[in-house]
Amino acid sequence: MSWLRFLRPRGLFVKQVASFFLAFIAVWLVAGMIDVWLSNARFQRDAGGLLERADFAALAAPAGRIDVTDPVACRHLADTVLWGLADQGVREVSDFVDLVAYFKDGRLNVRVLDGARIACATAPAPVPLLRRALDAELRAGAARGNALLHGPDQWAMTRRVALGGGREALVGVSYWPGWATDTDYVVPYDLARTFFYALGIGTTFVALWMWLLLRRVRRATQAADRWAEGDFSVRIADRSRDEFSALAERFNRMADALSRTLHLEKALGGSLERNRIARDLHDTAKQRSFVLGLKLAELEHDAGGDERLARTVAQARALADRLQQDLVDAVSGFSAPAIAELGLREALTRNIDDLLGGSGIAWELALPRALEDWLRERPALAQELLMIAHEAVANARRHSGCRRVRVAGERHDGRWWWSVQDDGGGFDPASAPLGMGLANLRWRADQLPHGQLKIVSSSAGTQVRAEFDADAPA
Structure with a gap:
């Protein structure tokens, strides 16, 4: 059914076939006229070469046994020479059959001479120009031997052939343009032959060319349908290196640009949503936890000398402080700058400065230019690495007691x-409870191409490392 789309009245296939037939008719007419002109020249050449290439020795061989004074025997000899000449022409001369068809009009004539006398001649009588040429040759005698006589639009050629015993044959042939362009046979034949040759070759060519073209168009259409469905991984495969191939390559680049734009918009949308959640947490839960801490401070003051109540209030204040710090960390994580906005280097710098500000912990970033360029085409992966670094740095500040952190x-x-x-006290990863922080780290590492999370910790410090493939497609 997909092919039927190309057969509609305004389809590419119909337009190309119609154009082909219009061009074919024009080419056929021109080629037909050229072929007629070439046939005219060929017939003229063949008619002139007829008397030059003929084997008259073979034609004259039986003449020695014939009595030319006998009219029947003489006429038989003249006809034998004429049809022997025609037989040689059929075998040796291109399109000679067309010439033979006009011998009945007196364009080929043979006279048998007995001395200076015409013993007999073939029928029908020669045309006027040929008769004049034969008579002139007869009057000239053996002195000339061959003659060429031109008329206004035709010519006549004669030749003497020795038959033995003092007898000769005088052969004449005449050419005129109507021989090659007679409308009853030659022109229709040549035009029809050219028509069918051109039609067969042209139809085969246009069918093959259109099949190849429509196959390329169909591949491009299928890719465009996949793009419309949101799958930008499909490409138009075309290696012809012509204008259509260049157009297909531009469409492929357009699909890449659309895919990058959608990924950036998605990343930016996620960033905006995280910022909105961070603002909501900052304006609601964080402020309420701060007020809760103030109320607990008032309660601790009012407890006075009640040691049991003061101890309970102190525990509640510690929980409130922890809750407020957790909210600070959560707000900082949610409001982490997006890669789409700032790039990974700037986003990491701002995020870690916010996390470690006021803590006295020094930090450094070792981000190779090759990795930064590689991640520029993969903003989703860069966002995951940003959040892994955020979680690991936040954990180092809260739990390790470190003085230095390195992200690399x-x-x-x-x-x-x-x-x-970090250079903190370290912990035992095997016995550590799998809280939300470590679970998030492992989940984010799994989002990387063939990603894997490894945690190495000792009394000298802790390293959280996410490993992933470097050949992930953009």
Whole structure:
């Protein structure tokens, strides 16, 4: 059914076929006229070469046994020479059959001469120009031997052939343009032959060409349908290196640009949504936790000397402070700058400065230019690395007691290593409870191409490392 789309009245196939037939008719007429002109020249050449290439020795061989004074025997000899000449022409001369068809009009004539006398001649009588040429040759005698006589639009050629015993044959042929352009046979034949040759070759060519073209168009249409469905991974495969191939390559680049734009819009939309949640948390839960801390401080003051109540209030204040710090961390994580807005380097710098501000912890970032360029085409992966670094740095500040943090990206054996390392007290990863923080780290590492999370910790510090493939498609 997909082919039926190209057969509609305004379809490409119908337009091309119609154009082909219009061009074919014009070419056929021109080629037909050229072919007629070439046939005219060919017939003229063949008629002139007839008397030059003929084997008259073979034609004259039986003449020695014939009595030319006998009219019947003489006429038989003249006819034998004429049809022997025609037989040689059929076998040796191109399109000679067309010439033979006009011998009945007196364009080929043979006279048998007995001395200076005409013993007999073939029928019908020669045309006027040929008769004059034969008579002139007869009057000239053996002195000339061959003659060429031109008329206003035709010519006549004669030749003497020795038959033995003092006898000769005088052969004449005449050419006129109507021989090659007679409307009863030659022109219709040549035009019809050209028509069918051109029609067969042209139809085969246009059918093959249109099939190849429509196959390329169909591939482009299928790719466009997939793009309309949101799948921009499909490409128009065309290696012809012509104008259509160049157009297909431009469409492929357009699909890449649309895919990048959609990814950036998605990343930017996620950033805006996180910022909205962060603002809501900052304006509601964080403020309420702050007010809760103030109320607990008042209650602790009012408790006075009640040691049991003061101890309970102190525990509640500690929980409130922890809750407020957790909300600060959550708000900081939600409001982490998006890669689409700032790029990974700037986003990491702002995020870690916010996390470690006022803590006295020094930090450094080792982000190779190669990794930064690689991630520029993969904003979704860059966002995951940003959040892994955020979570690991936040955990180092809260739990490790470190004085220094290093965030680094490195390449090892075709894979990228994204690590956050501190110089804190460390912990035992095997016995640590799988809280939301570690679960989030593992979940985000799984979102990377063939990603894997590794945690190495000792008394000298902790390293959180996400490993993933470096050949992930953009």
